Amino acid sequence: MQISTKGKYAVRAILNIAHHPKETPVSLAAISKEEGISLLFLEQIFQSLRKGEIVRSLRGAHGGYVLARDPSDITIGEIVRLLEPPLYTSSCFSKHEAVDDCRIADSCLGFVLWKQLAELVDGFLDSITIADMVTQARPEVVYSLRVKSNRMLPEKARKETSPEPLEVV
Amino acid sequence: MQISTKGKYAVRAILNIAHHPKETPVSLAAISKEEGISLLFLEQIFQSLRKGEIVRSLRGAHGGYVLARDPSDITIGEIVRLLEPPLYTSSCFSKHEAVDDCRIADSCLGFVLWKQLAELVDGFLDSITIADMVTQARPEVVYSLRVKSNRMLPEKARKETSPEPLEVV
DNA sequence: AATAAACTTGACTTTTTTAGTCAGGTATCT
DNA sequence: AGATACCTGACTAAAAAAGTCAAGTTTATT
Numbered sequence: 001m002q003i004s005t006k007g008k009y010a011v012r013a014i015l016n017i018a019h020h021p022k023e024t025p026v027s028l029a030a031i032s033k034e035e036g037i038s039l040l041f042l043e044q045i046f047q048s049l050r051k052g053e054i055v056r057s058l059r060g061a062h063g064g065y066v067l068a069r070d071p072s073d074i075t076i077g078e079i080v081r082l083l084e085p086p087l088y089t090s091s092c093f094s095k096h097e098a099v100d101d102c103r104i105a106d107s108c109l110g111f112v113l114w115k116q117l118a119e120l121v122d123g124f125l126d127s128i129t130i131a132d133m134v135t136q137a138r139p140e141v142v143y144s145l146r147v148k149s150n151r152m153l154p155e156k157a158r159k160e161t162s163p164e165p166l167e168v169v
Numbered sequence: 170m171q172i173s174t175k176g177k178y179a180v181r182a183i184l185n186i187a188h189h190p191k192e193t194p195v196s197l198a199a200i201s202k203e204e205g206i207s208l209l210f211l212e213q214i215f216q217s218l219r220k221g222e223i224v225r226s227l228r229g230a231h232g233g234y235v236l237a238r239d240p241s242d243i244t245i246g247e248i249v250r251l252l253e254p255p256l257y258t259s260s261c262f263s264k265h266e267a268v269d270d271c272r273i274a275d276s277c278l279g280f281v282l283w284k285q286l287a288e289l290v291d292g293f294l295d296s297i298t299i300a301d302m303v304t305q306a307r308p309e310v311v312y313s314l315r316v317k318s319n320r321m322l323p324e325k326a327r328k329e330t331s332p333e334p335l336e337v338v
Numbered sequence: 339a340a341t342a343a344a345c346t347t348g349a350c351t352t353t354t355t356t357a358g359t360c361a362g363g364t365a366t367c368t
Numbered sequence: 369a370g371a372t373a374c375c376t377g378a379c380t381a382a383a384a385a386a387g388t389c390a391a392g393t394t395t396a397t398t
Contacts, residue, residue, distance in 0.1 A: 001253050001290070003170050003283060004385065011282070027344065040388055047346075060395030061343040076282065080170070085384095087170050113180070113245065113297070114172060120293050121170070124286060133282070173356065196373065210358055216375075229366025230372040254355095 006083045009037050010045050014054065014079060018071050018134050025064030045083065052082040071134055077125030087118040175252045178206050179214050183223065183248060187240050187303050194233030214252065221251040240303055246294030256287040 012035050017026045028046060032039040046065060049055045054074055055065040067074065181204055186195045197215060201208040215234060218224045223243055224234040236243065 001170065001172050001176070001249070001256050003256070003286075006385075007170070008283070025344095029344075038387060041386070043345075043347095044387085050346095057345060058395090059343090059345050059393080061341095061397060063344050063395075065345090084170050087172070113302070114177070117172075117290065117293060121286065121290065124289050128282070175357080194373095198373075207358060209360075212374075212376095213358085219374095226374060227366085228364080228372090228374050230368065230370095232366070232373050234374090 003080070004084055006045060007080045009035070009041070010049060010079050010083050011076060013037070013042060013045065014049070014067070014074070014130060015133055017055070017065060017067060018130050023066065025058040025062065025066050027064035030064070048082045049079070052078065054079060054082065067130070070131070072129050072131035074130045075126045076128045076130075076133075077122055080125055081122075087114075087121055172249070173253055175214060176249045178204070178210070179218060179248050179252050180245060182206070182211065182214065183218070183236070183243070183299060184302055186224070186234060186236060187299050192235060194227045194231070194235050196233035199233070217251045218248070221247065223248060223251065236299070239300070241298050241300035243299045244295045245297045245299075245302075246291055249294055250291075256283075256290055 013031050016031050016035060020026050028039055028042045031037065032042055046055065046057075050057055050065075053068045056068045057063070057065055182200050185200050185204060189195050197208055197211045200206065201211055215224065215226075219226055219234075222237045225237045226232070226234055
C-alpha cells in the first residue's frame, strides 16, 4: 500500500503554485526546476489536474498554470483521486473485481473492512485543504493541524504519537 | 493507492482459519479450495505469516496451519504489514527515498501529510483484531465496529457515512 | 506579422512491482 | 513405506508506474 509518485508530485506542484501570488501563472518549467520533477512528467500530471478543474492553464509567453479555485476549496483528496486508482474499488479479492460486483459481498467481512479503510483515508485527505497546507508554514498552525488529525486516530495510536515533537519548521 | 491481493488474501486466509476450532490445523489445500486462491500463492503468503508468528505450522499428514496466538492478540495491521511495503516509507518524493532520508524534511509539508496518513491507516488497522472480525458474524457486533471506526473519521466524512445501512448480514 | 514562450495531445518506452508458478525438497502421521 | 502437507528459493509473465518523445497549438510580445 503506497501512494504513487504521481499523486505526491501533484500535491507538491499544487502547493508550489499556491505559494505564488493568486493571479501569477507559474510555468511547468519553473516547477520542474524547483521541485526536481521531470518537465514531461509534470505535463502529463497537469493534464489530469486541468481536467479535474484544479488548475487553469494560461497559454502563450509568460503563461503557465494558476489554481482554478480558491485554495480553501481544493482538498488533497481531490488531487490524489485524480491521479490514483481509488482505494475503495478493491474488493476483498482481486483488484479487477469492483466492490459492487463482489460475489460474496453480503457475507464478506473483508468487504466491510476495506471499505471502511477507504472511507477513513478519503475522509482524512478530504479534510485537508490547500489553504491549510499553505498557512501551515508557521509552527503554531502545524500544531493545530496535528491535533486536529490526531483526534481521528484510535486511542492506541493516539497515545503513541502525541508526545512526539513537531517535524516542521 | 491500493491494497495488494497478497494482503487481502492473507486476511481472508487467517479469517478462514480463525473460523475453525482452535487446535484443528487447516491445510492450505482446503483454504485454496474454499477461498479460490492458488495453492502455490498461498504457500508463499504463509511463509511470511509463519515468520511473522501469526500462524504455526503442523507438518505431515492431517497437518496444516493454526493461529500462533489468540485471535484477540492478532491485528489486521500486523498481517497487512507482513505482506505489503509500508505506507510510511514513502516520502513526498520518490518511494525509494525513505522518510528519514528526505532531503528537505524540515521544511516539507508533504512529509507531515503522508506521515499522518500512514499513522491514521496503521492506527485503524491495528485497532481491529481477528477476534473482532470473527464475532462480527452477528449484525449488532458489526454495528458496534462501524460506530467505533466511524468515530475516527473527520466530521465531514462522518456525516456522509452515518445514515448508510449495514452492509453485512 | 514574426517569434518565442509555454501549454497540448497521444502514443511510446522503460522499469518496477505484483501475481503467480515451478521444482525439488523435508517433516510427520498412519 | 507411503501419503499428506509444509518448505525454500528461484523463476516467469503480466500489469502498472514512471518517465519520454514528437509534433503540434495558442497567445504575449516585439
